[in-house]
Amino acid sequence: MSTRPQPRPGVMQIDAYVPGKSKAAGVAKVHKLSSNETPLGPSPKAMEAFRSFDHLELYPDGAATKLREAIGARYGLDPSRIICGAGSDELLALITHAYVGPGDEGIFTEHGFLVYRIAIMAAGGTPVVAPEKDLRTDVDAILSRVTEKTKIVFLANPNNPTGTYIPFDEVKRLHAGLPSHVVLVLDAAYAEYVRRNDYESGLELVATSENVVMTRTFSKIYGLANLRLGWMVAPAHIADAVNRIRGPFNVSGPAMAAGIAAIQDEAHLAKAIEHNERWLAWLTREIEALGLKVTPSVGNFLLVHFPKEAGRTAQDADAFLSGRGLILRRIDAYGLPDALRLTVGDEEANSLVVAALRDFLGGHHA
Numbered sequence: 378m379s380t381r382p383q384p385r386p387g388v389m390q391i392d393a394y395v396p397g398k399s400k401a402a403g404v405a406k407v408h409k410l411s412s413n414e415t416p417l418g419p420s421p422k423a424m425e426a427f428r429s430f431d432h433l434e435l436y437p438d439g440a441a442t443k444l445r446e447a448i449g450a451r452y453g454l455d456p457s458r459i460i461c462g463a464g465s466d467e468l469l470a471l472i473t474h475a476y477v478g479p480g481d482e483g484i485f486t487e488h489g490f491l492v493y494r495i496a497i498m499a500a501g502g503t504p505v506v507a508p509e510k511d512l513r514t515d516v517d518a519i520l521s522r523v524t525e526k527t528k529i530v531f532l533a534n535p536n537n538p539t540g541t542y543i544p545f546d547e548v549k550r551l552h553a554g555l556p557s558h559v560v561l562v563l564d565a566a567y568a569e570y571v572r573r574n575d576y577e578s579g580l581e582l583v584a585t586s587e588n589v590v591m592t593r594t595f596s597k598i599y600g601l602a603n604l605r606l607g608w609m610v611a612p613a614h615i616a617d618a619v620n621r622i623r624g625p626f627n628v629s630g631p632a633m634a635a636g637i638a639a640i641q642d643e644a645h646l647a648k649a650i651e652h653n654e655r656w657l658a659w660l661t662r663e664i665e666a667l668g669l670k671v672t673p674s675v676g677n678f679l680l681v682h683f684p685k686e687a688g689r690t691a692q693d694a695d696a697f698l699s700g701r702g703l704i705l706r707r708i709d710a711y712g713l714p715d716a717l718r719l720t721v722g723d724e725e726a727n728s729l730v731v732a733a734l735r736d737f738l739g740g741h742h743a
């Protein structure tokens with residue numbers, strides 16, 4: 378018998394999530410392009426709602442009633458099917474804890490968002506990885522890994538860190554191929570950024586099936602990452618299960634107030650979409666013109682691939698860019714050691730990144 382408390386089996390096998398760096402030593406101005414945050418910041422109306430929030434001594438509304446109503450009104454959803462959380466991360470964990478236990482399996486894709494693996498292992502389940510094709514979800518690879526032990530399948534669409542997506546037809550094919558006891562989680566954290574006619578976040582599938590859940594976040598395009606606010610919509614029976622294990626006051630009042638204002642500020646949203654559309658295309662074009670491979674992205678970030686040649690690797694580029702205060706994301710933990718993930722920044726940051734990459738490839742010193 379051990380003399381001190383031991384975590385449940387599997388817990389110590391989890392690699393904790395490592396967030397994107399936010400500092401660079403000895404640099405006057407840092408541009409943090411490592412966490413897919415928006416360069417536009419939150420809606421001024423959301424900031425105002427946050428600042429004017431009073432009565433921090435009172436517990437928040439544990440049912441998040443007004444926020445759920447605002448989300449419901451915005452998307453035409455029944456608020457009773459909506460659950461809010463401290464970021465969508467919390468909701469991903471709660472869904473997993475409600476449906477996965479020891480002996481169960483959860484599937485996600487090869488370069489899928491790391492939180493899925495953590496959530497499955499934390500619940501005592503076994504993570505099962507489905508290979509991707511050209512850094513894109515392969516529906517057949519997921520379906521071929523389903524067993525009677527499978528309880529949950531995660532699909533980030535678009536995916537982080539690859540920035541790729543699958544069309545709604547493919548999502549529907551995935552759903553049609555899953556046994557009805559499997560929960561399909563559609564993680565649509567970047568849905569607002571996608572400008573493709575064949576893309577859908579999945580609301581229709583949630584409304585018309587008994588086993589599909591969609592998660593969304595206020596952290597990305599709404600610029601409220603620090604407040605920790607996300608939501609999910611689910612069939613009534615899944616919402617009921619998740620609500621039973623949810624912390625009673627998991628979302629704070631200031632977060633809810635800011636979220637309501639943010640979701641109603643369509644002009645700010647439009648501005649953010651427009652900014653991203655313009656600069657995502659610009660960055661892709663300019664970086665490709667330097668001779669680097671870029672994975673076509675529909676999110677607010679893109680993958681830049683580097684050669685393996687000494688002096689020109691992703692690691693070398695990361696060090697060079699950091700020296701100029703440009704912080705990108707290393708993604709070795711996602712099985713992509715030869716690429717860096719770049720978040721679309723403001724005009725200044727974007728121009729500096731392209732100039733720095735040009736100098737890096739040209740062999741200039743930082």
Ligand SMILES: Cc1ncc(COP(=O)(O)O)c(C=O)c1O
Binds near residue numbers: 463466566595605
């Ligand atoms: C695909 C994906 N899902 C979910 C999240 C979680 O975001 P949050 O917990 O801030 O809502 C992120 C953030 O990086 C993400 O990239």
